[in-house]
Amino acid sequence: MSPESGSSVSDLRRHQIASRMEGLHDELTAFFTRLDEGGTFREDRWERPGGGGGVARVLSDGITFEKAGINRSVVMGVLPDAAAQRLGGVGAATGTTHFFATGVSLVVHPRSPMIPTVHLNVRYFELTDEQGTLTDSWFGGGTDLTPFYPHEDDAHTFHRGLGAMCDRHHATFYDHFKAWCDRYFVNTHRGNEARGVGGIFFDHLRANDPAHGLDAEAVALFVSDVARVLPAAYEPIVTRRRDTTYGEPERTFQLVRRGRYVEFNLVHDRGTTFGLQTNARVESVLMSLPPLAMWQYAPEYAEGSFEARLIAMLAPRDWR
Incomplete structure (x- = not known):
């Protein structure tokens, strides 16, 4: 069989994309090690019983970050029916659908409530039939x-960094993916309360889609740039807020909001559900959870308080 045909093409494509993800994983680990200014990451390698595995890197009790997790994985196997229904895509016409997935994901929980939590992930999926x-x-x-804490200039910094990155690839990407993010990161069980001030979110981004016209390499380059956007979009915020003082009220509110973060990840997040449904390593799937969180009973905040201003700030708006 020639290198251009059949399974050889599939194997080469998968190897190239997985290698990119490995490089991005290393870049992000180096970036957050530098940004923490003192902490180090522990690395654990794991294997998935159904095929594949991954590498988890976790920084605990750092200088700037109370917890930071950066994972990569390459997993494959038969796609369970429940996972197939949530995943979307075009599966096998008959028989079982097989999947291949690789990606990098991170969630970083700063120690200071003056610094926002940030999440990022990029991923690639393939679906095949029983013959491959x-x-x-x-x-x-x-x-x-x-x-x-309601620092509006931090939201402006983040979104302007994302907008500049998206605009280098396609004029419609930022507006489309920002609106998608605003719809996705919402605790619908709490009256559609937003998890944060948004960012960008996309799924089923395919090569040569008439909506954007980008070929396979151009799509892959965009995804790589998404993974590399945090030095422009997030680092200025950390630098600006690192030494800002805070007290017990700010810390308590941070823990309460972390509780809402946990609720979203356990109830609504697709990645968490997919990982659990496909028997991925549980410690890696739940890496996104903060080290400490709090649930208060029906909290109320005085008008004009920093808590009330933060809640108001979560309403979707044009941050650019």
């Missing part, structure tokens, strides 16, 4: 910001 024939493939990902 490709039936669908796409990229997904995004990044969003979850502040605990």
Whole structure:
């Protein structure tokens, strides 16, 4: 069989994309190690019983970050029916659908409530039939910001960084993916309360889609740029807020808002559900959870308080 045909093409494509994800994983680990200014990441390698595995890197009790987790994985196997229904895409016409997925994900929980939590992930999926024939493939990902204090200039910084990055690839990407993010990161069980001030979110981003016209390499380059956007979009915020003083009220509110973050990840997040449904390593799937969180009973905040101003700030708006 020639290198241009059949399974060789699929194997080469998968190897190239997985190698990119590995490089991005290393870049992000180096970036957050530098940004923490003192902490180090522990690395754990794991294997998935159904095929594949991953590498988890976790920084605990750092200088700037109370917890930071950066994971990469390459997993494959038979796609369970429940996962297939949530995943979307075009599966096998008959018989079982097989999947291949690789990606990098991170969630970083700063120690100071003056610094927002940030999440980012990029991922690639393939679906094939029982004979290995490709039936669908796409990229997904995004990044969003979850502040605990109403510094509006931080939201402007984050979104302007994302907008500049998106505009280098396609004029419609930022507006489309920002609106998608605003719809996605919402606790619908709490009256559609937003998790944070948003960012960008996309899924089923395919090559040569008439909506954008980008070929496979151009789509892959965009996804790589999403993974590399935090030095422009997030680092200025950390630098600006690192030494800002705070007290017990700010810390308490941070823990309460972290509780809402946990609720979203456990109830609504697609990545968490997919990982659990496909028997991925539980410690890696739940890496996104903060080290400490709090649930108060029916909290109320005085008009004009920093808590009330933060809640008001979560309403979707044009941050550019």
